[in-house]
Amino acid sequence: MTEFSLGLTGDINDIMNAHNLAMVALNARMQHEANYTDAELAKRGLRRLDIDPKNVEMGWVLDFAAQGLRNIMIGIGGKKDGFLMQSKFGIAVGSELMAILAVAKDLADMRERFKHIVVGYDRTGKRVTTSDLEVDGAMTAWMRNTINPTLCSTVEGQPCFVHAGPFANIAIGQSSIIADRIGLKCFDYHVTESGFAADIGFEKFWNVKARLGGLKPNVSVLVATVRALKMHGGGPTVVPGRCENMVHLINVIKKSGIKPVVCINAFYTDTPAEHALVKRIAEQAGARAAVSEHWLKGGDGALDLADAVMDACKEEVDFKFLYPLEMPLRQRVEKIAKEVYGADGVDWAPLAEEKAKKFEADPLYADYSTMMVKSHLSLSHEPTWKGVPKGWRLPIRDVLVYGGAKFLCPMAGAISLMPGTSSDPAYRRIDVDVKTGKVSGLF
Structure with missing residues (x-):
């Protein structure tokens, strides 16, 4: 339990390193393009991507709740110290790479998805991806072992797969499709987790994971x-x-x-x-x-x-999705808001609506999943509204793009990608017995 609590399966560490490698590649490329002419870049086998520093989608990730890193400046110093720009940190389990791990069918699928991760946009508004930075292969190499679920057991000896991660209020928050397929081959009954109740976890399992995995739950x-x-x-x-x-x-x-x-x-x-x-x-x-x-x-x-x-599993299931893939993004969000959250409707901020219209008009996004982002503490976007709130509308302030996972993520309310540390953090109670090496305070 100590090793599991401190390091989990090691997958998060690989995700963090692979994700941050993409950010290293991005910042280095922006530095080189600022310091070299097109001819000098060509000598180095590079073409100018002309990345817009004010339109960078990606940030860094860390497996800590570190609110002081939500908004940062990097590249401070001279021209050899990277590109000076505003940046940010998110929690590692909220990385798009974690989402890809949850929905990838195999290593080849993961490798293909890593090509399309959007790191930012150029000055004309065109997507700049990890493939453009030529870092997608190295990212896959770092994550090659994460494709395998980790077989653990409960304290009573029941087999249990641990694969992919939490944070369903930002990413998919599901155990992986790969682990489900293995479990279904090995056991009479396979139980898989969906984080954060039926308004978030089940909705994403229902309309995203089950659709991508081709599995029908009982x-x-x-x-x-x-x-x-x-x-x-x-x-x-x-x-x-x-x-x-x-x-x-x-x-x-x-x-x-x-x-x-x-x-x-x-x-x-x-x-x-x-x-x-x-x-x-x-x-x-x-x-x-x-x-x-x-x-x-x-x-x-x-x-x-x-x-x-087991009794419920004996019944026939008439499984159906809430919406068809052909339904435009804004109509999907309206359907989820009304049918799942109980809202009266949706209010789009100008930026979010502008993005939504662009996504709806571009065939590239036709098969993207809708990955809602909202508070897990309420059916609504407002954490303090308990029970079943009435007479409210869901505000969408932005739409994030996960190009590799193929998610469009409408942001409802004030959701931070980097949680904060409380005034009474767990680390205050954790220590090591220097004679035995035994860790205390984890449980």
């Missing part, structure tokens, strides 16, 4: 805790007995044609009456429900949940 498990339902019932003032948020998410899952199962994730602070209430409301909404005490009892505590899931 059942969707919605995990609920009494504490979370209380917060959504009256947060920030805790109010018991309100489950509107859970019922809304059950209905979202049902729109896909899948029968949902609610896992009531039990804790010692709950009461049997609370569990019974949540179970009854979930069943009234058309879902199976089971109390799971795996937190206390391990696998033995999850047997009722396992039975409910």
